[in-house]
Amino acid sequence: MNLSFFDQFMSPSLLGVPLIALAILAPWVLLPAQSDRWLNNRLMTLQSWFIFTFTKQIFTPINHNGHKWAMILVSLMMFLISINLLGLLPYTFTPTTQLSLNMGLAVPLWLATVLIGLRNQPTVALGHLLPEGTPTPLIPILIIIETISLFIRPLALGVRLTANLTAGHLLIQLIATAAFVLLPMMPVVSILTSAVLLLLTLLEVAVAMIQAYVFVLLLSLYLQENV
Template sequence: MNLSFFDQFMSPVLLGIPLIALSLILPWLLFPTAPTRWVNNRLLTLQGWFINRFTSQMFMPMNQGGHKWALILASLMMFLITLNMLGLLPYTFTPTTQLSMNMGFAVPMWLATVLIGMRNQPTAALGHLLPEGTPVPLIPVLIIIETISLFIRPLALGVRLTANLTAGHLLMQLIATAAFVLLPLMPAVAITTAAILFLLTILEVAVAMIQAYVFVLLLSLYLQENV
């Protein structure tokens, strides 16, 4: 029983062929593309409004050099939201519950922001490792601590996304199993548990969107320090 709870996090395989590529490609097929007509439909208008509001809010405090990242960060935001939301459907797989997948998103993006800072403003980028006004005896210790905190950023990005989605999925499955087991024994308790499960599902929908937003927001903050 305990092992079956974690089966939902295993990469799906059909006839010995891993389907992780299908899980990653499917969200892109669900996005509507703009037609050649002058006037778009309501879905395209809503999608465009959401992307415009998101990018304007995220890049408003950033320098002009960081605006080049608008396309890739907006695309990553939409991609992560879709992956997280589709993973809440029955008989689906959530790729973002895999730490390796999230680290594959986090490490290259974080490394790109660090390299941009080292190339464009190396003095300011290295200055983040030593706060101004630090006493001389504490300089070596603070440099080591700031360096560790710099390299732990991508790990924090990946672990945060993985832990939140994994914990939510496990909690939903535990409560659903409890409701299913209690239904023939105590129907009233089972109905109450099912109501809690419904509320938890709504919460998980919000978590799926918020975690994608937090992931991209932290990347934009790292970028803001280096442009």
């Protein structure tokens, strides 16, 4: 029973072929593409409003050199939100519960922001490793601590997204199993548990969107430090 709870996080396969690529392509198939018509339908209007609002909120504090990242970060935001929400449907798989996928997104983007800072403004980028006004005896220790914190950033990005989604999915399955087991013995308790499960599902929908937003927001903050 304990092992079956974690089976939902295993990458599905068909005839030995992993199907995680199919799950990753699902948002590309479901999201509507822009058309040449003057008037769009409600879904396209809502999508355009969301992209415009998100782009304005993320890139307002960043200078014009960082606006080149708008397409990458907005696409990443839509990709993560779509995958996280699709993973809440029954008989589906959430690719963002795999640490390998999240690290594959976090490490290259974080490294790109660091390399941009070292190329465009190396003095400022290296200056982040040593806060201003540091006492001389503490300089070596603070440089080591800031360097470690710099390299922990991509790990924190990937682990945060993986842990939050994994914990939410696991808690939903545990409560759903409890409600199913209690139904023949204690129907009233089972109904109350199902109500808690409904509220938890709504919370997990919010978590799926918030974690995607936090992932992209932190990347934008790293970019803001280096442009």
